Amino acid sequence: MTWEIVIGLEVHTQLSTNTKIFSGASTAFGAEPNTQADAVSLALPGVLPVLNKGAVERAIKFGLATGSHIAPRSVFARKNYFYPDLPKGYQISQMDLPVVGKGALTIQVPSTGSGQAYEKVVRITRAHLEEDAGKSLHGDFHGMTGIDLNRAGTPLLEIVSEPDMSSAAEAIAYAKALHALVCWIGICDGNMQEGSFRCDVNVSVRKPGAPLGTRREIKNLNSFKFMQQAIDYEVQWQIDTLENGGKIQQATILFNPDTGETRAMRSKEDAHDYRYFPDPDLLPLEISPQWIEEVRATLPELPHTKQARYVNELGLSAYDASVLTSSREMADFFEAALNDVPGQAKICANWMIGEVSAQLNRDGLDMTQCPITAQQLGDLLKRIADGTISNSAAKTVFRTIWLWDKVRNNPPSNLVDFIIERDGLKQVSDAGAIEKIVDEIIAANADKVAEYRSGKDKLFGFFVGLAMKASKGQANPAQLNEVLKKKLAG
């Protein structure tokens, strides 16, 4: 008997505003403890929250990008509980009326050993604005706990999905797609180490056709790898428990990356009664159709729109289009390079997916750290297209630029042409020069020429190799082939 896995995600995305959601304090990461805690962050007596419009605009962007309902009126509520890193004794969040309602996200689930890659639509239940808490510091404070309120009040958009995922692979694919999207539309820096994108994963199992099983919620996963491990472990644990006649209790659990195990943090019995009620310090959040249109005008072309355009207008394959739109940086780079060589979309895509991606991977860099600029790639492609250099010479130029030390050697304005010139990489297309080389080879290899002429066609490659070597790799290959064929034929 097989088990069906049911997974839903709640993702906390930290919004990329410069200031906090309800005050003017900075949200920059890594400052000295409490240097970004203003009167509001400290919850001094008498202070009041004022909503940061930038946070709302980012929520609207997310709603637009996922085709979600954007509430014309939403309400901030207080979630009451005591904890030292929660200075007001309540978190301002949204409960009954969230800013973003139902929507959807299309995900690509990659192929596995046994299965094909496929596309799936994951429904989004809601997304709501809320403030982050501070941090407890358990360092050396004379036996006490330190509190850092720099993070208190940082804006979060909590994105809740329907339980539409039925494997760890789908959950990861969804989390990755969501991560790519929030980075793409610029509402989150996506930095998972710094906690800008944190996932809570709800997992349950059931027999096919049975009602939903009891779920357990794995809190605060901040890497896709851990998410995979945690889900795998948790699913197996639930199946083992049920098959051994046990019952699943609803619980909040933590994943320990060191042991690879999950462990219950608190059960439903000792769940808090958060006593939600509308925050009387904040008016309901009203979003007018005009505001939505103003935000829409600032929204970049979305990945799926771009993909369709690459296929329909540039003639790229669906695969190429999806790789090129896997991040905004990748797509921007591609488009900027292509701008230099219009009409060369396929070649440009090949270089992006081939040389550029491969080198980035090899060096452990991301697109923003790419040593070659889009302009330089465009220049390079232009020189291939106009026949100045061969494809193999282009790869040499590419590697030379990649290793160019930008600190010590201020690059000339057109580095591609500079390197071609300096290193003598121009392709030889002079018919006389090629004929001369071919004549010399034929003269020096009379025995092989005889073998070739008696029907040993395979030797053609041998002659090409010799000729290329003699031209130091600079002979135009098409031209060389033509001359060789003619002269060998006798």
Place this chain on the structure above:
Amino acid sequence: MHNSSLQQLSAALRSKKISSVELTQLYLDRIAALNPQLNAYITLNPETSLAQAREADARIATGNAEALTGIPIAQKDIFCAQGWRTTCGSKMLHNFVSPYDAHVISQFNNAGAINLGKTNMDEFAMGSSNETSHYGAVKNPWDTARVPGGSSGGTAAAVAARLCAAATGTDTGGSIRQPAALCGISGLKPTYGVCSRYGMIAFASSLDQAGPMGRCAEDLALLLNTMAGFDERDSTSLQRDKEDYARDLAKPLNGLRIGLPKEFFAEGLSSDVAQAVEAAIAEYKKLGATVVDISLPNTRLSIPVYYVLAPAEASSNLSRFDGVRYGYRAPDYGDLADMYEQTRAQGFGEEVKRRIMIGTYVLSHGYYDAYYLQAQKIRRLIAQDFTEAFKQCDVIMGPTSPSTAFKLGEKGDDPVQMYLSDIYTIAVNLAGLPGMSIPCGFGDNNMPVGLQIIGNYFDEARMLNAAHQYQLATDWHSRAPQA
């Protein structure tokens, strides 16, 4: 000099008949003499006040004085004032020195007024007799065996005993109007949102409103001109053009339609209060006003609704007093939960704890719909009562409080009896309307009686006009208790 109106004081300062330093010292001397009996002030900083007075004198000398420049104003200890201990009447904040100014405080500072001291109040503004203050009860200057009302009892006593030129209060369910009535002074709670709540320690955010307390309506208009105004730091502050609340003071009252709600003159109203209020209405008729009988049918529900909503908000607002960052922390405790429990058990008084428990209860899972949501619905009905009433009249009048000042300790054991003393004032907060109280006579024990005037939204200028015209025709407001 200490009996002068703000306008007289302002004129005296400008004409150099008296300096601000002299005037401030005069009040400080009166405080030194009379406050030990009355306990109207929690904190005094004579050096700070006098330094402000010296600055005011310098400003007056340059000819840049405003109406309140150089005038000593007492501040209810609910307003955060930079460098001043701000306790809100609680042990919880016994050591809290505010690092910032409330909006109301900075408005007074910008106007050049002197912060004379922080006045006593019921703990976190929860009370109607000023007996819940951690700093001791305030005594009514008319009879020190009686309460001054609350929660702005220290302010009311200080104004009545002439221990300041004027002062501020806050009103969540009657905390300006009821003590004003019981101490025989004038007090105004503006429309919700007129004065910024920034820096005013929150009790029930959707009801709290700051307002002026003084000797007469004319003084209140001057004070409100300084206190009112949009503040972007308070999201519930109203974005409206600045207005001159004194603009209509001189208008005659011909044709003013006064609504008398029958629910305000029913069972529970002391006959001495009823007589004084009826005499005041008769005076208004003489001044050209007409009287309309109206009904506010949901008045009786205002107390239960208030005692669901205000504690609900308070239970959450007071969560920040946890001993972690500032204020009181229990000296001995075990783990974190014990630290919270000990701190809050020791730091809060009985009334505050009672309301936190009520509030926590009504917001709890399973009770929220029956209490909180139901109360919100009735709150809208109460507001509708007023909307209907104002179709028939321009202002509503009635008693501020069902009785004159009661004896200290008289209602201490019976919270519900205490809550009933706000029966006529609470509905005004629930509706967000402006309300005021002015003295209109004396009751059986020779204690002052207050006349409540309720206006439509943003009708403060009209209410002040009605009050001022009455005060031109009567002298109740200029009676002062024997020192």
